[in-house]
Amino acid sequence: MAGKVYFCPTPIGNLEDITLRTLRVLKEADVIFAEDTRHSRPLLNHYAIATPMESYHKFNEAEKIAAILARLDNGEDVAVISDAGMPGVSDPGAVLMTALLKEGRPYEVLPGACAHVSASVIANLEEGRYLFWGFLPQKHGARVKTLESLKDLPVPVIFYEAPHRIEKFAQDVMEAMGNRVLIFVREISKMYEERIETTVEDFLANIEDYTIKGEFAVVLMPRREEETVDILSALKEKIDEGMSPSKAAKVVAKEWNLPKNVVYKESLKL
Incomplete structure (x- = not known):
């Protein structure tokens, strides 16, 4: 029976940003293809994962596909990870997935961290x-x-x-x-x-x-229309309605989707 590829998202910051399912797949896979094995080693060590790793990055992505397909033919399960986040999202993975789709090979994308x-x-x-x-x-x-x-x-x-x-x-x-x-x-x-x-x-x-x-x-x-809005006029209108300058600044910033600090600076002119 042919193996399967698992695209596994990894933490984007805190090492705890990883699912129990991803940890299980990484432990049970026959090999992990990592964007940078040196970067991924601390993560695997933290969770006592001893699965062998090989490099898989944008500079060798195409040439690694043949080796991955051969492993699948041998019944091996392959996990693919990037340095952080979801493989294939501004990270290696899309080229391999295209090859898998072309050949009708099975794969799974695990949910998880994405910046x-x-x-x-x-x-x-x-x-x-x-x-x-x-x-x-x-x-x-x-x-x-x-x-x-x-x-x-x-x-x-x-x-x-x-x-x-x-x-x-x-x-x-x-x-x-x-x-x-x-x-x-x-x-x-x-x-x-x-x-x-x-x-x-x-x-x-x-x-x-x-x-x-x-x-x-x-x-x-x-x-949006706020790019031409007269902030001072908008603030004055709110103040005339009885709002304090600070309250008016918050309301105008929210209504016009403007940075609060920019509106606040304008409110000081009143």
């Missing part, structure tokens, strides 16, 4: 609607062109970005779309997890005030 799903909840997106894009192209022209193609979408777009490119990301957004609301979700499920809501303009002008460390999920909010 963009957590980011969408942490960002408190309305009704959970968003487009996940992953990493932008590395070349400037391609990045700007991609962003320009997304500028009229009516839903938020979630990107992954490395800390050393986060300033460039904001600059490219400004070039392609103008000033937009950004929600940075940093270090998901780790000790220093942080949600930062700002605008491209404010972020670039005050970048020294931000902690640029760890992996980022960036939520790019859609263009």
Whole structure:
């Protein structure tokens, strides 16, 4: 009987972000194909998993497929893991799955940790609607062109970005779309997890005030009428209705989907 491939999500921060089912599969599999065996070893050691590992990353993904298919023919079960999160989501796995589908081979995708799903909840997106894009192209022209193609979408777009490119990301957004609301979700499920809501303009002008460390999920909010709203007029209207300046700032920020710190600064002018 032929074996099966199991795509297993791994923790994105805390080592406890893993399911009991995934732990069982990793222990029972004949081999684990890992994106980086050195990175995955502490996880396996933590849960006393002695299953042999082999490397499986974007640079050897195609050539490893033949070896994996041979193992399946020998009746072996194969587990595939990435450094963090769901294999195949901005991580190796999709090429193998395409090969399995082409040959009609069995596989299972186990549920578990996924950074963009957590980011969408942490960002408190309305009704959970968003487009996940992953990493932008590395070349400037391609990045700007991609962003320009997304500028009229009516839903938020979630990107992954490395800390050393986060300033460039904001600059490219400004070039392609103008000033937009950004929600940075940093270090998901780790000790220093942080949600930062700002605008491209404010972020670039005050970048020294931000902690640029760890992996980022960036939520790019859609263009809405608030981009032309007169914040001061909106605040004054609420205050005239009897609200305190602080209450008015909270209400206006929520109604117009603006960063609270931006509205608060405007409220000080009143």
